[in-house]
Every structure is written in C-alpha cells, then in structure tokens.
Amino acid sequence: QVQLVESGGGLVQAGGSLRLSCAASGSILWLNTMGWYRQAPGKERDLVAAITSAGLRNYADSVKGRFTISRDNAKNTAYLQMNSLIPEDTAVYYCNLVSRADGRSYWGQGTQVTVSS
Numbered sequence: 001q002v003q004l005v006e007s008g009g010g011l012v013q014a015g016g017s018l019r020l021s022c023a024a025s026g027s028i029l030w031l032n033t034m035g036w037y038r039q040a041p042g043k044e045r046d047l048v049a050a051i052t053s054a055g056l057r058n059y060a061d062s063v064k065g066r067f068t069i070s071r072d073n074a075k076n077t078a079y080l081q082m083n084s085l086i087p088e089d090t091a092v093y094y095c096n097l098v099s100r101a102d103g104r105s106y107w108g109q110g111t112q113v114t115v116s117s
Contacts, residue, residue: 002026002106004095009111012085016115020080022095022108031100034071034078038091038113045094049080053100062088085115 008020022034035050049059049069057069066085071078078095095108 002028002097002099002104004097004106004108006093006095006108006111009093009113011114011116014086014115014117016085017081017083018085018113019082020093020095020111020113022078022080024076024078024097024106028076028097029099029101030073033098033100035096035098036069036078036080037094037096038089039094039110040091043091048093050096051078082113085113087115087117089113090115 003025005023006020008018012018031053033050033052036048037045038048039045047060048063049067051057051069051071053073066083068081091113092110093113094110097106
C-alpha cells in the first residue's frame with residue numbers, strides 16, 4: 001500500500017505563486033509516475049502535470065510555461081511549482097502515483113488552492 005500526503009495549498013492573489021508537495025510512503029516501487037490533478041467545483045478531475053521516475057514530464061496546455069513539476073526520488077516526494085496563478089487555477093489539487101509494475105493508482109487527500117482576482 002502507498003500513502004500520499006499533499007501540502008502547500010492555500011489562498012493567493014492572481015499573479016502569485018505556490019508550491020505543492022506530495023510525500024509518498026509505503027510500498028513504493030522504483031518505476032512509477034507521479035502526477036498532480038485538479039478538480040474545480042462541478043468539473044471533472046483533470047491532469048495538471050506528471051513526471052516519471054526517469055524525469056519525463058508532461059503538462060496540461062493550460063499550465064505550460066507557468067507550472068513546473070519535479071520530484072526527489074530519494075525522498076519519494078513530488079513538487080508542483082505554480083507561478084503566475086490565475087483565478088481559473090482555483091481547485092482542489094490531488095497527488096497521484098501510478099506504479100508501472102502493476103498499474104495500481106494511489107491518490108492523496110487533496111489540497112485546496114484558491115486564487116483571488
């Protein structure tokens with residue numbers, strides 16, 4: 001079993017920055033993909049960014065150039081640096097880990113990000 005704990009959410013003005021962290025613990029296999037998803041009220045949960053254990057990244061078009069995903073494999077932690085935030089970024093952000101060995105997917109409890117205009 002894998003546990004994910006997010007931190008770093010909060011309230012920020014438009015144009016500001018936040019950094020989210022996701023610490024993974026438990027039975028973590030080396031080959032995995034960690035990602036951040038977000039869900040706004042009344043909307044589906046969508047991928048924001050993901051990074052493989054080898055460091056390959058992909059981003060949603062809406063955050064390219066503003067958000068950066070990174071990870072520290074030694075600490076089993078992923079980060080999401082969010083710059084130039086806009087009100088449309090307001091959502092609950094969820095950390096996700098997918099094990100490439102067995103395809104299992106794990107989720108964190110979510111952290112609220114609110115961007116005021």
